[in-house]
Each structure stands twice: as C-alpha cells, then as structure tokens.
Amino acid sequence: MTDTPITVADHGPIRHVTVNRPDKLNALNAATLDALHDAFGQAAGDEGVRVVVLTGAGPKAFVAGADIAEMADLSATRGRDFSLRGQRLMRRIETMPKPVIAMINGFALGGGLELAMACHLRIAADTAKVGQPEINLGLIPGFGGSQRLLRLAGRAATLELCLLGAPITAERALQLGIVNRVAPAAELEAETRKLAEQLAASAPLALRATLDIVNVGGECAIEEGLQYESAQFGLMFATEDMREGTRAFLERRKPAFEGR
Incomplete structure (x- = not known):
C-alpha cells in the first residue's frame, strides 16, 4: 500500500506526474482525483515547466479505472458528485496551457482511458489495452469518456466500446485515433521522452x-x-x-x- 496517491518529478522543463497506487492498478479514488487536480494546477503556473508527462506506477496499468470499492455504495447524489469531481480534473488537464502527454504503459480502462483522452497527446505501449468497460458494472462513463471518445473516434467506435465494454489493443486504438502513437513496451519511456523534449524545445x-x-x-x-x-x-x-x-x-x- 502507498500513502502517496501521486508522485511528481521534474526532468529539466519536463514534469512527470505518476499515479502511484500500483497495488490498486492506479485506480482513481477521490483523493487521487484531487491530488492530480492540484498537481496540474501547480504545473500550469510554474514557468519552469513546459511539458507534462502523465503515467501510472508499476508494470501493469496506466490507470485501470475508477476505484470500484469507493464507488460501490454511493448514492445517486454522491455518484453524480463523484462524476463531477472526475470531470473537473479532466477539464483541468484538457485546458492546460502546456502540452500534456499520456504515457500509457498498461491498462487504461474506464476512468483511466478518460484520463488519457483528456491529455493532448497519447503514446501507448504495444502491450497496452484501453476501453470503457463501465457497462459491465451496470454503469456508463462518468468522467467525460462518452464525449471525448465521440470526438476522437466517432460515433460507431464510441458505441462499440461503451456498449460492449470490451478492451481493445493499442494498435486498434491507434487505428481509431484514440492514441497518437504506439511504441514497443521496452521503448515507451524513450519514445515519450523524445516527444516531450521536442515539445519542450518549441515556442x-x-x-x-x-x-x-x-x-x-x-x-x-x-x-x-x-x-x-x-x-x-x-x-x-x-x-x-x-x-x-x-x-x-x-x-x-x-x-x-x-x-x-
């Protein structure tokens, strides 16, 4: 277990923000959503930061979804509040004045895919899987997934992912326009660093x-x-x-x- 839901580290003008709950496959609970919102607010106001890279800790997951244990007993009102909390974070990232790259190192499911889609660019390991499996829990996307997926991949792909709830490969996500690039898992960090350095050198x-x-x-x-x-x-x-x-x-x- 970890008491720190995220970690932040600077490499020159590139800030790395990592969801740090590998024991929970980096699932998004309320504390993690708030910590990420604060971290992106700080990055937006820091003149030394030119690019942000967002990823997940551990070898298995970028973010495997929202924290089901935390959601299971929510009332309708609290469920809506949880959705709005997640949407606030996604909008904070989407409207960042600096490029944000999602480095998708593993599963990006449900809230994890919604988090990645809020970023400006997405690079995925060839072993990664992405999807919106909320239907399997009797739910629908709540952090903006239906709207951003619709804009990225179109109506047919959005309905397929949200109605069937099955994950797809990184290569299929690339074909649909959900991710920008796919890299061999062993080269993901190097390829992401190259992309971030190119952006950091831009005006x-x-x-x-x-x-x-x-x-x-x-x-x-x-x-x-x-x-x-x-x-x-x-x-x-x-x-x-x-x-x-x-x-x-x-x-x-x-x-x-x-x-x-």
Missing part, C-alpha cells in the same frame, strides 16, 4: 495558443473558430519568440525560444 507561447485555438475550435462554429485563430495568429507577431523563430530560419540555425 511556449505558440504551443499555448495552439492548444487554445484547438480547444475553442472544437466547441464552436467554424466561422467563429477561424476568427479566433486569426486573432491568436496576429498576437504571435508581438512575441520575441516569433522574431527569434523567423530569424533562426533565415539564418539556418536552431531557434532558442524563451517564452516571451
């Missing part, structure tokens, strides 16, 4: 604006999204990073972005 303000315009564009009419994109595009011309990026291109060298 922070442009990264933030990209996350922002995609979030806004996914929730509004295209004309409104286009106008918002143009406004954010114009703002980039007021940044030192834009000047540095264009100078570096013309001088045929790598840019050194400072987030200004």
Whole structure:
C-alpha cells in the first residue's frame, strides 16, 4: 500500500506526474482525483515547466479505472458528485496551457482511458489495452469518456466500446485515433521522452495558443473558430519568440525560444 496517491518529478522543463497506487492498478479514488487536480494546477503556473508527462506506477496499468470499492455504495447524489469531481480534473488537464502527454504503459480502462483522452497527446505501449468497460458494472462513463471518445473516434467506435465494454489493443486504438502513437513496451519511456523534449524545445507561447485555438475550435462554429485563430495568429507577431523563430530560419540555425 502507498500513502502517496501521486508522485511528481521534474526532468529539466519536463514534469512527470505518476499515479502511484500500483497495488490498486492506479485506480482513481477521490483523493487521487484531487491530488492530480492540484498537481496540474501547480504545473500550469510554474514557468519552469513546459511539458507534462502523465503515467501510472508499476508494470501493469496506466490507470485501470475508477476505484470500484469507493464507488460501490454511493448514492445517486454522491455518484453524480463523484462524476463531477472526475470531470473537473479532466477539464483541468484538457485546458492546460502546456502540452500534456499520456504515457500509457498498461491498462487504461474506464476512468483511466478518460484520463488519457483528456491529455493532448497519447503514446501507448504495444502491450497496452484501453476501453470503457463501465457497462459491465451496470454503469456508463462518468468522467467525460462518452464525449471525448465521440470526438476522437466517432460515433460507431464510441458505441462499440461503451456498449460492449470490451478492451481493445493499442494498435486498434491507434487505428481509431484514440492514441497518437504506439511504441514497443521496452521503448515507451524513450519514445515519450523524445516527444516531450521536442515539445519542450518549441515556442511556449505558440504551443499555448495552439492548444487554445484547438480547444475553442472544437466547441464552436467554424466561422467563429477561424476568427479566433486569426486573432491568436496576429498576437504571435508581438512575441520575441516569433522574431527569434523567423530569424533562426533565415539564418539556418536552431531557434532558442524563451517564452516571451
């Protein structure tokens, strides 16, 4: 057993947040949801952090779901509150001003897949399994899984995963657009580090604006999204990073972005 539901470690500008309940396959209870929400809030406000990598402790699971033992005796009202608590975390991650990578090292089921889908990018081990098995418990997804899965993979795949409740392989998840990349399990950490380092070297303000315009564009009419994109595009011309990026291109060298 562990008394620390998450661990946080910095590797240069990359912050690693790990769900640390391997004895419970990193299941999400209320304390873990709150600890993660606090950790992402701190990462958002820390100027030294440019990228966040989220994963699970142990060899078996990213997050195997919500904590069933904690949910089993909830009333309807408390069940709704638990759902809203999880959705608050997912929205905190989804609206982060810095890229968040889910490193899916094992099972990502139920709340675990919902957690991964709230991240901006997902890289999975080839041995990982993902799914929404809530139907097998007489439940439905409660942390936003039906909505994010619908947007990532479409109606047919969402209904298949949520109605049948069977997990799928990482390769199938890649085909459906649920994950961005699949790596051999032995190479997952190295591949994730490479991706995180690439993002950390990019212009922070442009990264933030990209996350922002995609979030806004996914929730509004295209004309409104286009106008918002143009406004954010114009703002980039007021940044030192834009000047540095264009100078570096013309001088045929790598840019050194400072987030200004």
